[in-house]
Amino acid sequence: MMRIDVLSLFPEMFEGVLHSSIMKKAQTNGAVSFEVTDFREYSTDKHHKVDDYPYGGGAGMVLKPQPLFAAVEALSEGLEKLPRVILMCPQGEKFTQKKAEEFAADEHLVFICGHYEGYDERIRQHLVTDELSIGDFVLTGGEIAAMAIIDSVVRLLPNVLGNVDSPVLDSFSxxxxxxxxxxxxxxxxxxxxxxxxxxxxxxxxxxxxxxxxxxxxxxxxxxxxxxxxxxxxxxxxxxxxxxxxx
Known part of the structure; x- marks a missing residue:
């Protein structure tokens, strides 16, 4: 069974997507398990802040490294193999069907969905394994992009689609x-x-x-x-x- 964890400040956004249609069927069939976590829970700040002003000044707020490092560490605890940690970012590699097929062969994926102006650079350099974008445009957060990627990956897992030939014959495959x-x-x-x-x-x-x-x-x-x-x-x-x- 594949395990997919999502770290988001708005976990309620995933309710309909992950519990309907093919995603619901995939869970029922034992092909995948989902867990969506509000990474504010891992903030050591007394007000559970996850962002702060950027050093050097500038517009917007930047996500702090501490809550995300702590969240990924907790999700990785006790595992023999570390999960693949995917950062949703407009600066990332453009997502393709080939990448979906690559992810479908993994056992554990962790998606980080950011908000605000951006991420502390140490998150990119020392925490994530992949940075991905779904296109040359900017969204208010990474949640919608993560949903799209999760859908494209899960449908490739065994016993998810009714016809085993369907994903093989899809466009781009x-x-x-x-x-x-x-x-x-x-x-x-x-x-x-x-x-x-x-x-x-x-x-x-x-x-x-x-x-x-x-x-x-x-x-x-x-x-x-x-x-x-x-x-x-x-x-x-x-x-x-x-x-x-x-």
């Missing part, structure tokens, strides 16, 4: 965007499902899906093709696409 999907009815207001999907010929369907995945990636996210591990057939199809789009 193969290095490409996912192919188009269709369901009943075959004809909706004159809009028809591609004939190949109704043929029952699985070899043709797989080929169509592979080519559609390449086409969609080529049209929407050419940048992904630079690092995608393409087969010889995919490379030839891509060359053909480039010629047709000239």
């Amino acid at each position: 193969t290095g490409l965007l996912e192919h188009p999907q269709y369901t009943r009815p075959a004809n909706f207001n004159g809009l028809e499902v591609p004939e190949v999907l109704l043929s029952g010929n699985h070899a043709k369907i797989d080929k169509w899906r592979e080519e559609q995945s390449l086409l969609r990636t080529f049209e929407r996210r050419k940048d992904l093709l630079q690092d995608a591990p393409l087969t010889e057939h995919q490379q030839k199809f891509l060359v053909q696409l480039k010629r047709e789009k000239k």
Whole structure:
């Protein structure tokens, strides 16, 4: 079972997300356990302050190192292997599906969700193992970003999704965007499902899906093709696409 701890000043924000839908199912199935802790509890300040003014002056408040170091130490107590400690920060590495797959192989993740102007630099340098961002924009805190990452990781764990192939075929998991999907009815207001999907010929369907995945990636996210591990057939199809789009 994976263990996920979240350190936040607003633990109530996680109630709906962690106890609904796939996250609830993952806990019920024994794939993961969640614990959200208000790290004010670890402050030694008599008023339980967790932030202070920055040395040298400047706008805003900075999170102090003491409460977070104490919280992570408490969560790590008695463990043979130290947890992976993830700092949510707009300066961090951009989160990707590859990173989600990497995290899904870990046993224990600790997410630190900050607020205010920033973190004492000693938290970055001596406490965390990863700094992550979900995009080039700034949120009021790390909670929403942590929720997004937790969701993307937990859905990859065994026995969480109903179909074992679902996470394998997701967009980005193969290095490409996912192919188009269709369901009943075959004809909706004159809009028809591609004939190949109704043929029952699985070899043709797989080929169509592979080519559609390449086409969609080529049209929407050419940048992904630079690092995608393409087969010889995919490379030839891509060359053909480039010629047709000239």
